[in-house]
Amino acid sequence: MHSQGSNRKQLTRSLVILAAVAGGSYWAGTQTAQWWQQDDQRTAMTPAAHFHKLDRFVISIPGEQYQHYVQLELAIKSESAEFSDVLTQAEPLVRNGLMHLFSKKHYEELSQLQDLNGLQNEVKVLLADTLQRNGYPNQIDEVLFTRLVVQ
Incomplete structure (x- = not known):
């Protein structure tokens, strides 16, 4: 008789554990599906980046003995698709x-450039200030140098 009571207790424990595992598995499965759906929604809500390329231009810069030149091509990244129109209108101000x-930079400084990100950020700040001072919206997310040649 004692073994029957022991078997019932063991069976009851096993059923409780099985029910807890089944319930936990079901709950985890539904939470995982919700988590993936939230992740998909976040991805869908991320706006696409838009790039506006400026035409290449050459700037003369002073050197120790000679005049040197910088050839620069850059792209401006923005989340706003309309910002391309703003940059087209403001391009003379930007250039x-x-x-x-760049005319205030020296050849030695640019030819041995160690901090490209710093220079790109300096350009971003300059362009944001130029646009705002002239009544244009500043929607610049990033300035990317696509070519920088110093001769």
Whole structure:
């Protein structure tokens, strides 16, 4: 008789454990599906980046003995598709600002450039300031140099 009571307790424990495992598995499965759906929604909500390429231009810069040149091509990244129109309208201001910035740089500084990200950020700040001072929206996310040649 004692073994029957022991078997019932063991059977009851096993059923409780089985029910807990089954319930936990079901709950985890539904939570995982919700988690993946949330991740898909976050991915779908991320706006696509838009790039506006500026035409290549050459700027003269001073050197120790000779005048040197910088050839620069860059792209401006923005989440706004309409920002390309803004940059087209403001391109003379943008190019003028870049010419002023680079004309203050020296050949030695640019030819041995160690911090490209720093220079790109300096250009981003300059362009944001130029656009805002002239009544244009600043929607620049990033400035990317696609070519930088110093001769």
